[in-house]
Amino acid sequence: MNFFRFxxxxxxxxxxxxxxxxxxxxxxxxxxxxxxxxxxxxxxxWPRLNKPVLAGANIIxxxxxxxxxGFLLPVPWLGDRADRxxxxxxxxxxxxxxxxxxYTGIRGVDPAVLEAGRGMGLTESQLxxxxxxxxxxxxxxxxxxxxxxxxxxxxxxxxxxxxxxxxEFIFRGLAMVDNRVILAGAVPAALLALLADVGVGWLERRxxxx
Amino acid sequence: MQxxxxxxxxxxxxxxxxxxxTHVLLNLTLQVQSGEILALLGRSGSxxxxxxxLVNRLVSPTSGEVLVNGVPNLNTDITRLRRSVGYxxxxxxxFPHFTVARNIGLVPNIEGxxxxxxxxxxxxxxxxxxxxxxxxxxxxxxxxxxxxxxxxVARALAADPQILLMDEPFGxxxxxxxxxxxxxxxxxxxxxxxxxVFVTHDxxxxxxxxxRIALMEAGKLVTILSPDEFLRSSDPWAAAYVKAFGDRLESxxxxxKS
Amino acid sequence: MRAAAQKSSAATMLIVLLITLxxxxxxxxxxxxxxxxxxxxxxxxxxxxxxxxxxxxHTNLKVERRFYLAGTYICQQAVLAGRIDIYPEYTGxxxxxxxxxxxxxxxxxxxxxxxxxxxxxxxxxxxPALGFNDTFxxxxxxxxxxxLNLKTLSQAAAFASHWRAGFGxxxxxxxxxxxxxxxxxxxxxxxxxxxxxxxxxxRALHDHQIDLAAGNATDGLIPALDxxxxxxxxxxxxxYEAVPVVREQxxxxxxxIGPLLADLENKISDQEMRRMNYAVDGQHHDAKDVVREFLxxxxxxx
Numbered sequence: 001m002n003f004f005r006f007x008x009x010x011x012x013x014x015x016x017x018x019x020x021x022x023x024x025x026x027x028x029x030x031x032x033x034x035x036x037x038x039x040x041x042x043x044x045x046w047p048r049l050n051k052p053v054l055a056g057a058n059i060i061x062x063x064x065x066x067x068x069x070g071f072l073l074p075v076p077w078l079g080d081r082a083d084r085x086x087x088x089x090x091x092x093x094x095x096x097x098x099x100x101x102x103y104t105g106i107r108g109v110d111p112a113v114l115e116a117g118r119g120m121g122l123t124e125s126q127l128x129x130x131x132x133x134x135x136x137x138x139x140x141x142x143x144x145x146x147x148x149x150x151x152x153x154x155x156x157x158x159x160x161x162x163x164x165x166x167x168e169f170i171f172r173g174l175a176m177v178d179n180r181v182i183l184a185g186a187v188p189a190a191l192l193a194l195l196a197d198v199g200v201g202w203l204e205r206r207x208x209x210x
Numbered sequence: 211m212q213x214x215x216x217x218x219x220x221x222x223x224x225x226x227x228x229x230x231x232t233h234v235l236l237n238l239t240l241q242v243q244s245g246e247i248l249a250l251l252g253r254s255g256s257x258x259x260x261x262x263x264l265v266n267r268l269v270s271p272t273s274g275e276v277l278v279n280g281v282p283n284l285n286t287d288i289t290r291l292r293r294s295v296g297y298x299x300x301x302x303x304x305f306p307h308f309t310v311a312r313n314i315g316l317v318p319n320i321e322g323x324x325x326x327x328x329x330x331x332x333x334x335x336x337x338x339x340x341x342x343x344x345x346x347x348x349x350x351x352x353x354x355x356x357x358x359x360x361x362x363v364a365r366a367l368a369a370d371p372q373i374l375l376m377d378e379p380f381g382x383x384x385x386x387x388x389x390x391x392x393x394x395x396x397x398x399x400x401x402x403x404x405x406x407v408f409v410t411h412d413x414x415x416x417x418x419x420x421x422r423i424a425l426m427e428a429g430k431l432v433t434i435l436s437p438d439e440f441l442r443s444s445d446p447w448a449a450a451y452v453k454a455f456g457d458r459l460e461s462x463x464x465x466x467k468s
Numbered sequence: 469m470r471a472a473a474q475k476s477s478a479a480t481m482l483i484v485l486l487i488t489l490x491x492x493x494x495x496x497x498x499x500x501x502x503x504x505x506x507x508x509x510x511x512x513x514x515x516x517x518x519x520x521x522x523x524x525x526h527t528n529l530k531v532e533r534r535f536y537l538a539g540t541y542i543c544q545q546a547v548l549a550g551r552i553d554i555y556p557e558y559t560g561x562x563x564x565x566x567x568x569x570x571x572x573x574x575x576x577x578x579x580x581x582x583x584x585x586x587x588x589x590x591x592x593x594x595x596p597a598l599g600f601n602d603t604f605x606x607x608x609x610x611x612x613x614x615x616l617n618l619k620t621l622s623q624a625a626a627f628a629s630h631w632r633a634g635f636g637x638x639x640x641x642x643x644x645x646x647x648x649x650x651x652x653x654x655x656x657x658x659x660x661x662x663x664x665x666x667x668x669x670x671r672a673l674h675d676h677q678i679d680l681a682a683g684n685a686t687d688g689l690i691p692a693l694d695x696x697x698x699x700x701x702x703x704x705x706x707x708y709e710a711v712p713v714v715r716e717q718x719x720x721x722x723x724x725i726g727p728l729l730a731d732l733e734n735k736i737s738d739q740e741m742r743r744m745n746y747a748v749d750g751q752h753h754d755a756k757d758v759v760r761e762f763l764x765x766x767x768x769x770x
Contacts, residue, residue, distance in 0.1 A: 013534070084548065162545030
């Protein structure tokens, strides 16, 4: 079909844009994990911070992504390079599922297990690292999975502000009124999201505590 | 009460514990001698579990002192304290992501014991609590309730603590298994001679296992008596318990004690 | 134990994957090909195609086209990141939208300012101007221009009170759009100007729905509909000369491109650009063919 031949003919561009897309999603998810998991741990142990942190992450989620990209454009340093801006915005959007799942995962640990652990003389950090986190890892990964799938979709919008990625095909295709170009962006993006969902899901099941 | 020939292993001096407006414990004074099994008997809300938790500082007193081996336990490093006291709870609380062997060997592992020593100790403990050595590589969800609690006891004994605290340890088990574990616990104690404090609401269990029974009601210590004394006691609360638990308590009181 | 081994192998896989991704995306240079971008309107497309064919005709380089990029900012980001090597920009737009400086009046001054700033700030080179000035064009019907003998905006201002004007949304909003124009020339229209889609302005003018409109100087429909562009004698509008923007790194790797782009200097007049725009927009010819013919006719390529 036309579409497949198009992909084949333009495979270097397709690969390049896919790599850009993965870069945007990969880096932002990594940052969100590095920030979100510790934050999730913090709000478990300091419950007073629970409401403000989760509320904050929630508010970010409610801002329409294109609007957030637009807000950040005039910011110096950030707005100068669209990929920086996009990675920041994508990181912010990925925070809520990760923070929330870290919180839920750790809170979901059987309190009897924690009591036994404390009674045995495990320090709080030993408890966290040897018991709580390993038991929560599956739930946390589920949050990461959500974040990745969301990011793959949001990253297509990032092309609107020049960050590159598969969204560039979509926007160009819209301007050219050429479906093949649109699909050359939309189909790989959808496949990426699917792959991420299945891949991380598999990892979740492997690491599930019995 | 008993005269103290040697210093008590655990001592409560006028200990009170208050949460908001509630007096969970009031003016508790109590001594636990080395090698004895003290049963803390009472209804829910009597403060018995709180008393237990005051020993390993899962709870801190509002006033008064808890001394372990003569030292106020607030002065001892909390981690050292807890590692020198075995703790067994009703739900067991085995780490589901560790094998039986890793569960039992966790404290030795944290204390830095060499692997071979840990393995040997795990083997030894499994035998002590009556579990087949093959179970070492199983996970908690693969075990029965009785097997899990045996692992719980083994885990508590791993670093060879002097004191063992048990909070209704056999409460979640069926009567047959409970009976079995109680019997085995008695024979284990004959060998190990630990200082044991255990919480129960079951007079039969208190009489069977305890060398003394401390009866608690509404945060106060009502009386401490040996099982025989308890049966014949004229204290209204003790008498109420005896009545509630029916007959054939005599035989339980004398069973298996040396 | 097994669980720990599983976890560490999973973690290792993830890390290896991430490193692969990052290294893959980090190398943005494409040594054997040139990527040419363009914005998403016909004129930009034609200019992009022009530069592409010019390079293809005289070198062995593989030229990739990434046209219809959705705007100035996107093109700028793409060329900074190395996703494209060359794209056609306008000096006025570069000055105000990218460099965020105040607009200038003189073509040469503006060109020099943009050129030196681009080199200093971005490591981008400006090729020489292609010849035309795609500035805002204030248009009236040809018949009115002839009847009233109007050539300049100053002359036309006298008749403003009899006329209805029509402008695009952006022109109305920009401070250097309608408001500045009205102030500079003392334009007072009878009614508020009608705001409409850019594409409809020329038609509306032709059909007597409006009497004056602001379009693009190189709009193909100007000759087709017999519209007349009034001269901006007070130089209100900044110059929008079309120039190639090229990455310095690209020029270093392929020095042959420089002279090829220089050959295009001043080759396209306002009129010529209008003709090509109309050929694509109005007559629906393929931009590739229009450009090929142009290059052939001007002896730039076989």
